[in-house]
Every structure is written in structure tokens, then in C-alpha cells.
Amino acid sequence: MARSNAITYASRRSNHAESSTAGARRAVQAESDRDRTDSEGGSASEDDQAEFQSRPTQGTAQTGTQAGAAESHQSRAAANMKAGMGSTAYERLVSETINMALYATQRRQAIKKDDINKKILSKKTAIWPAVLADAQLRLREVFGMELVELRSAGQGDPTLRETVDTNETQVQGKGKKRANDADDAAEAPAKKKAASGSKSWILRSTLPPELIAAMNMPNEIVSRGEDEENHPAIRDCGALLHWDKGDGIAGGGVALKGILFTLLALILVRDRSISDSRFMKELEEKLNLHSETILPFAAKDSPIRSIKFSEFLALLVRQNYLQKVKIQGVVGDVGAGHETQYEWRWGSRADAEIGEKAVSEFMLDIAEDDDAATNEQLDAAQRKKEKQEKALERKRLKSAIESAAGSALQDVTPT
Amino acid sequence: MAPYGDLHRVMLQTLMSRRAVEQETANELYRRAYLAVKGREFGSASVSKELQQLLQDLQNKIIRLDLDIRRFPEQNDTKRHWICLVNKRPLADANELSKAVSDLSPLEISYYREIVLQVVDSYPANSIGSKQALQTASGLDTPIPKTNAEALLRALVSRGWLAKSSRGRYSLGIRAIAELSDWLRETYGDPAEGDSILNSCSFKASKSIECKDLVLTGWKCEQPDCGAHIHHFCKSRMIKAKKSTCGACGQPFDPQAEGGIEMSPIGEDAVSEADDNRVVASKRGKKRRSEAANGNGHGSEEPEASVGEEDSEDGDEVARQGEERGRASRRLASQVPVSQVEGSEADDSQEYESE
Numbered sequence: 001m002a003r004s005n006a007i008t009y010a011s012r013r014s015n016h017a018e019s020s021t022a023g024a025r026r027a028v029q030a031e032s033d034r035d036r037t038d039s040e041g042g043s044a045s046e047d048d049q050a051e052f053q054s055r056p057t058q059g060t061a062q063t064g065t066q067a068g069a070a071e072s073h074q075s076r077a078a079a080n081m082k083a084g085m086g087s088t089a090y091e092r093l094v095s096e097t098i099n100m101a102l103y104a105t106q107r108r109q110a111i112k113k114d115d116i117n118k119k120i121l122s123k124k125t126a127i128w129p130a131v132l133a134d135a136q137l138r139l140r141e142v143f144g145m146e147l148v149e150l151r152s153a154g155q156g157d158p159t160l161r162e163t164v165d166t167n168e169t170q171v172q173g174k175g176k177k178r179a180n181d182a183d184d185a186a187e188a189p190a191k192k193k194a195a196s197g198s199k200s201w202i203l204r205s206t207l208p209p210e211l212i213a214a215m216n217m218p219n220e221i222v223s224r225g226e227d228e229e230n231h232p233a234i235r236d237c238g239a240l241l242h243w244d245k246g247d248g249i250a251g252g253g254v255a256l257k258g259i260l261f262t263l264l265a266l267i268l269v270r271d272r273s274i275s276d277s278r279f280m281k282e283l284e285e286k287l288n289l290h291s292e293t294i295l296p297f298a299a300k301d302s303p304i305r306s307i308k309f310s311e312f313l314a315l316l317v318r319q320n321y322l323q324k325v326k327i328q329g330v331v332g333d334v335g336a337g338h339e340t341q342y343e344w345r346w347g348s349r350a351d352a353e354i355g356e357k358a359v360s361e362f363m364l365d366i367a368e369d370d371d372a373a374t375n376e377q378l379d380a381a382q383r384k385k386e387k388q389e390k391a392l393e394r395k396r397l398k399s400a401i402e403s404a405a406g407s408a409l410q411d412v413t414p415t
Numbered sequence: 416m417a418p419y420g421d422l423h424r425v426m427l428q429t430l431m432s433r434r435a436v437e438q439e440t441a442n443e444l445y446r447r448a449y450l451a452v453k454g455r456e457f458g459s460a461s462v463s464k465e466l467q468q469l470l471q472d473l474q475n476k477i478i479r480l481d482l483d484i485r486r487f488p489e490q491n492d493t494k495r496h497w498i499c500l501v502n503k504r505p506l507a508d509a510n511e512l513s514k515a516v517s518d519l520s521p522l523e524i525s526y527y528r529e530i531v532l533q534v535v536d537s538y539p540a541n542s543i544g545s546k547q548a549l550q551t552a553s554g555l556d557t558p559i560p561k562t563n564a565e566a567l568l569r570a571l572v573s574r575g576w577l578a579k580s581s582r583g584r585y586s587l588g589i590r591a592i593a594e595l596s597d598w599l600r601e602t603y604g605d606p607a608e609g610d611s612i613l614n615s616c617s618f619k620a621s622k623s624i625e626c627k628d629l630v631l632t633g634w635k636c637e638q639p640d641c642g643a644h645i646h647h648f649c650k651s652r653m654i655k656a657k658k659s660t661c662g663a664c665g666q667p668f669d670p671q672a673e674g675g676i677e678m679s680p681i682g683e684d685a686v687s688e689a690d691d692n693r694v695v696a697s698k699r700g701k702k703r704r705s706e707a708a709n710g711n712g713h714g715s716e717e718p719e720a721s722v723g724e725e726d727s728e729d730g731d732e733v734a735r736q737g738e739e740r741g742r743a744s745r746r747l748a749s750q751v752p753v754s755q756v757e758g759s760e761a762d763d764s765q766e767y768e769s770e
């Protein structure tokens with residue numbers, strides 16, 4: 001059961017946020033649907049170029065309604081720049097951005113604004129809002145994916161903004177938790193939006209979560225050649241999404257995804273951050289995981305067959321699923337001033353790609369005892385009662401998780 | 416034509432996550448995608464036809480994003496085809512290889528590049544023995560231990576960057592053909608080099624139906640002043656179409672016929688099995704590699720095909736010999752989607768034309 005859970009949840013690259021952004025996304029999709037119908041008559045790329053040119057930058061560019069005045073000014077400037085550019089040259093910027101994003105996603109990396117400036121925009125950095133908006137349209141319409149900006153490493157703490165790209169972030173004192181950030185955000189949304197951008201983006205799916213779950217169900221496909229000797233059978237895991245095929249170094253397969261979810265869960269219920277020493281102790285005592293533990297690296301296409309737990313943790317930090325934060329001079333902690341201390345938190349990719357809600361669902365599914373559901377002996381009424389009890393229990397567990405986390409659980413980062 | 420929708424997006428993500436999928440596997444993946452999106456089983460219609468239509472829709476969408484979908488036959492297998500998602504823009508230099516081979520570490524990429532260059536240098540065998548592949552790993556600036564190199568080679572084969580024959584020789588895999596052909600042509604396609612792995616297939620059934628892919632295995636026409644190369648399966652196709660003549664010089668394939676041509680094998684059939692365990696290193700190869708490393712494209716003055724120097728480590732005899740020079744290799748311009756040449760194969764003919 002744990003395995004199938006891991007499979008289902010491992011893949012939540014999805015946006016199941018039912019926030020205003022979802023509505024905005026639907027609107028954008030509806031618009032591109034319309035454009036598509038318009039251009040369906042001819043398949044020549046001329047049509048598409050025209051469509052590309054005429055699409056309004058504003059409105060579609062902003063996913064929220066609370067786009068600040070500064071931003072709308074920026075997008076006006078971008079729109080003007082776009083209008084002043086040849087359509088081919090402009091289209092090139094968009095396609096290069098998309099290509100960069102697709103390349104990065106293969107390696108589980110984020111694309112960074114600095115790189116985009118350097119490699120794609122060069123002197124035309126002001127055109128970025130328009131390019132980003134058009135790249136989003138293309139990504140959603142064609143690929144069923146979107147770019148989501150990662151929160152910055154120490155979001156909410158103004159002293160941390162420059163340290164976005166480093167994996168180990170220095171924190172003065174006990175760093176603020178994200179729950180607090182959410183409160184800040186509620187008070188001053190516009191200010192937060194301007195302050196929190198990490199200027200790096202990852203790709204995630206915009207397909208419905210049920211569809212994504214279905215796309216991750218493995219069921220091996222064997223394609224036999226004429227004879228096994230000269231044309232050996234080709235075996236495919238059979239899941240529609242098979243990122244490990246392309247990125248053997250990065251994924252590590254389903255089993256490791258299950259461990260990632262467990263790690264995220266452990267951090268979540270410890271008030272969203274846990275000291276390094278305590279984390280390691282719990283992992284060793286409860287899960288028998290220590291830094292030298294060899295984990296199976298299930299990706300068939302990877303040259304690596306196994307990976308040490310410590311290496312796996314380092315990989316997760318590199319990929320931004322986890323964050324190991326340096327704490328210095330913890331106030332009130334006697335004797336802690338001289339020793340460097342670390343604590344573990346969720347990385348920004350975990351927020352953008354997985355979300356706290358999905359991790360709590362994962363915990364609930366693991367905790368749930370599903371023997372009764374399959375018990376044939378029960379009659380309909382008993383079964384109904386069983387179901388109600390289960391729903392209640394789930395609710396109870398959920399609020400327990402929430403109180404352990406310190407505040408309401410957050411869904412994936414909205415775009 | 417079904418409107419562009421989630422089925423398209425699901426299949427595009429399916430392709431993106433793999434980059435290369437074998438046709439039969441792709442058909443089954445399409446059935447599953449259909450079920451996942453529509454909530455019902457795919458009906459009785461032909462899967463490969465529906466998939467072909469869908470891939471064409473996808474191609475129309477992604478072509479201007481510098482991506483393309485192409486279908487390739489396996490070079491040593493007349494039946495199997497692969498569907499590949501490829502970058503359209505060729506790589507500028509060897510350092511950009513990591514862009515195409517995005518899934519490897521820098522060390523792995525440098526190893527892979529060495530192997531590709533040795534395969535290029537191995538013409539007409541267009542392949543290297545496994546012993547040589549392993550020795551290359553230990554000869555790198557940062558040597559890769561044998562067991563790691565073996566694991567890496569396995570992964571490269573599994574992912575389609577290399578192909579391994581039943582003889583145990585390594586050649587370019589389907590993804591290398593899909594993604595690196597243009598780069599290889601740009602970098603090593605100097606006509607002064609004469610015969611090389613960069614020969615494109617001479618198959619031509621009509622003005623629009625032709626095959627210009629690299630001939631990694633196949634035949635070379637030995638008619639003086641011809642030297643055209645053709646794939647095994649393309650030759651079979653010509654014979655099937657009652658056109659049993661060389662596409663370039665027009666002489667009959669049958670050596671017994673009037674003016675019939677001799678053909679010599681290209682690919683591992685060009686070397687004896689005794690060669691499989693030999694380790695070859697050529698000056699030319701080293702020169703090329705240093706040029707490539709300097710980002711210096713193709714050299715203009717090439718020394719004549721040197722008989723390679725021994726790789727001292729094993730004291731193995733040099734195997735490279737008898738390389739034919741002089742004939743200008745026909746450098747072919749733009750690639751044509753392989754699909755265009757499928758015309759004569761009624762059941763699985765595909766045309767992923769973009770316009």
C-alpha cells in the first residue's frame with residue numbers, strides 16, 4: 001500500500017490550488033482555446049505568428065488581480081518593446097525561454113532570471129514580463145505545463161533576500177517560519193508579492209491531479225524484437241510519465257519518492273522546521289535510516305545502482321526539495337553561540353511542486369486502516385457507518401497534523 | 416481532426432519524459448493515455464494511425480519552438496521504429512553537447528563524447544569494441560573505473576545514446592542519431608575527409624521521398640566515382656519497389672548483372688570479429704578531439720588517414736587500416752524527416768510534415 005501511495009503522490013507536480021490563480025489559468029486557457037479555433041483553418045505557421053503578435057500582453061500576463069502598479073507599468077514597457085520588435089525575433093525569445101525551462105526540468109533545476117538575462121534577453125531585459133506571459137501561454141496550451149516562481153529561500157525575512165540561490169542559507173537568529181509569512185502576506189499582499197520573488201522558476205503540470213496520478217501508474221510494456229539474441233525486447237515501465245528515463249541521475253525512482261514524502265512529513269509535523277541533530281536522531285530511531293544507509297536507486301537508466309542516505313539528502317537539497325539552513329548564535333540557547341547549527345525545512349520546490357496538503361494526504365493514507373473497507377461481511381449500513389467514522393478520523397488526524405505544523409496547511413505555491 | 420486537448424498534452428509529456436520511444440511501446444502508451452484522458456478504452460480504430468495524427472498535431476505546435484518529432488528506423492533492424500523528440504537547432508560545438516545530453520554529468524558527457532568521436536573515427540566499422548570503450552574510460556583525464564564505466568555504458572545504451580550489438584560493439588544509439596546528426600555533420604562533415612560515418616543514405620524513390628539519414632550500417636557502392644551509401648532497409652525497399660539500382664550511379668545492385676556493382680558492408684560487418692577486442696587509437700582522432708575541445712570546428716588541413724598508433728597499454732595491434740580516401744563525401748544539407756521516406760511501406764507510412 002505504501003508503494004502505491006508513493007506512486008500516486010510522488011507525481012503531484014500539479015496545481016490543485018483552487019485559488020484565484022486557478023480561475024485566471026482557466027481564463028487563459030479559454031482564451032488560447034479561442035485562438036486555436038481561429039487559426040485552425042490553416043496549419044501554416046504564419047497564422048500562428050499572427051496569433052502570437054496580436055495576443056494582448058496585459059491581462060494574460062498577470063495571473064492575479066492584485067498586480068501592483070509597478071508591475072503593470074513594467075508590462076506596459078514590455079508590451080511597447082514587444083511591439084517594436086520583429087515577430088520572428090520576439091518569438092525566438094519566447095521559444096528560447098521555453099527550451100531553457102524544458103532543459104532545466106529534465107535536470108530538476110530551476111531557470112534563473114540572471115541566466116535568462118544573460119543567455120536569452122541580453123540587453124532587452126525589460127521585455128521579460130511579455131516574454132514570460134507568452135511563454136506561459138504556450139506552455140499551458142501546448143505542454144499542459146506552467147512556470148511557477150519559487151519562493152525565495154528566507155521568504156518574509158528581509159535580511160535574506162540576496163541569498164536565494166545558495167543551498168545553505170544563513171539565518172540570524174531563529175528563522176521565521178512560513179506560517180508567519182502567510183500572516184504577513186495577508187496583511188500586505190502587494191508588498192509581499194514584490195518582495196518574495198526568487199526570480200527563479202520551475203515547470204509543473206497544469207493537468208488535473210487525477211490525470212497526473214493516472215499518468216504515474218507503472219505497468220510494464222514489453223516490446224519484443226524478432227529474436228531475443230539480436231533484437232532484445234525493449235522494456236518500458238509503462239507509466240506515461242517516466243522522467244527517470246531522461247534524467248537517470250536525478251530521479252531515483254518511486255521508492256525514493258516515498259522517502260522524500262516521509263522526510264517532508266516529518267518536517268511538517270515538527271512545526272515546519274527541525275534541528276539537524278533531532279532530524280537525524282528521529283530518522284535513525286524511527287526509520288532506521290542513518291547517513292550510511294544504502295538506498296536502492298531504482299532508476300533503470302541510471303548508471304548509479306544505489307545511493308547513500310546522506311547523498312540522497314544532498315541531492316534533495318540540490319534539487320530544492322529540502323533546505324538545510326545554518327543557524328548562528330541562537331538567542332537564548334546557552335552555549336549554542338559558537339557552534340554552527342543547522343535546521344531542516346522544506347525547499348521551495350517542495351512548496352511549488354508538492355504542497356503541504358498533498359503531504360498530509362499522504363500521511364492520512366498511510367495511517368488509514370483500509371481493512372474494513374474491503375470487508376465483505378459488512379452490510380451497506382455498517383459500511384456507511386464505517387465510512388463516516390473513517391472520514392471523522394481523517395478529519396481528526398488532519399487537524400492533528402495542522403496543529404503539529406503550527407498553522408493551516410498550504411497548498412502548492414500559486415503562480 | 417480532434418481539437419488539441421489533454422490527450423495531446425499527456426502524450427507530449429510522455430514523449431518529453433522519455434525523449435525516445437519505440438513505436439510498439441508508443442502505441443500502448445497511447446492507449447493508456449486515451450483511457451486516462453477520456454475515461455474509456457480506445458476503440459477498434461488503428462492505434463498507429465491515430466497516434467500518427469496526434470504526433471503531427473504536436474509537431475505543428477512545437478516546430479516553431481525549435482523542437483521536432485521525428486521517426487527513425489533502427490539501423491540494424493528493419494522492423495523497429497523509434498519516435499524521438501529532438502531539438503531542431505544543431506549544437507554549436509562540442510561543449511554544447513551537454514545541452515542535448517542533458518541527463519549526464521560533465522564527466523559522463525566527456526566520456527560519451529570520446530566514444531562518439533571514436534565511433535566517428537572507426538569508419539567503415541562505425542562502431543568500437545567493448546574493450547576499447549572501457550579503455551577509453553581509464554584514459555580520461557579523470558579516469559572512470561571499469562565497473563563504473565560498464566554501468567555507465569549500460570545506462571547510455573538503455574537511454575538510446577549508444578547502441579550495443581550482439582557482437583558487443585558500441586555504435587551510435589537512436590537518440591544520438593536523432594539529436595547529434597546535425598552537430599556531427601557541422602563539425603566533422605568536411606568534404607575533404609572523404610568517406611566517413613557522415614555519409615547520408617542515397618535512397619530516393621521520388622523527388623520528395625528520399626532518405627538522407629546517416630548510414631551507420633548498410634552498404635557502400637564500389638562503382639568508381641560513386642561510393643554512395645545506403646541503409647540495409649533502404650536497399651530492401653528499393654528492391655521491393657523493383658528499383659534494384661544504386662540511387663546515385665544508377666547501376667544495378669546485382670553484381671552478376673550487366674554493369675552490376677560490388678558493394679562493401681558499412682558498420683560492424685566491415686570488420687572481422689577478431690577486431691572486436693582490439694583497441695584502436697588514431698592520430699587523426701586525437702587531433703580532432705583537441706580541435707573539438709578548442710571549439711574549433713573541423714580542421715581544414717587533415718593529414719591523410721593515418722594508420723593508427725598502438726594503444727600501448729595492452730600492446731594491441733592497430734586495427735585501423737585501408738581507409739579509403741579521396742572521394743569527396745557528399746555533404747548533405749538539411750535533414751528531411753525520416754518519415755518522408757516511409758512512402759513505400761504501406762502499413763506504417765508516416766509523414767510528419769510540418770507545413
Ligand SMILES: [Zn+2]
Binds near residue numbers: 618626627628646
Ligand atoms: Zn536510408
Ligand SMILES: [Zn+2]
Binds near residue numbers: 637641662665676
Ligand atoms: Zn553507385
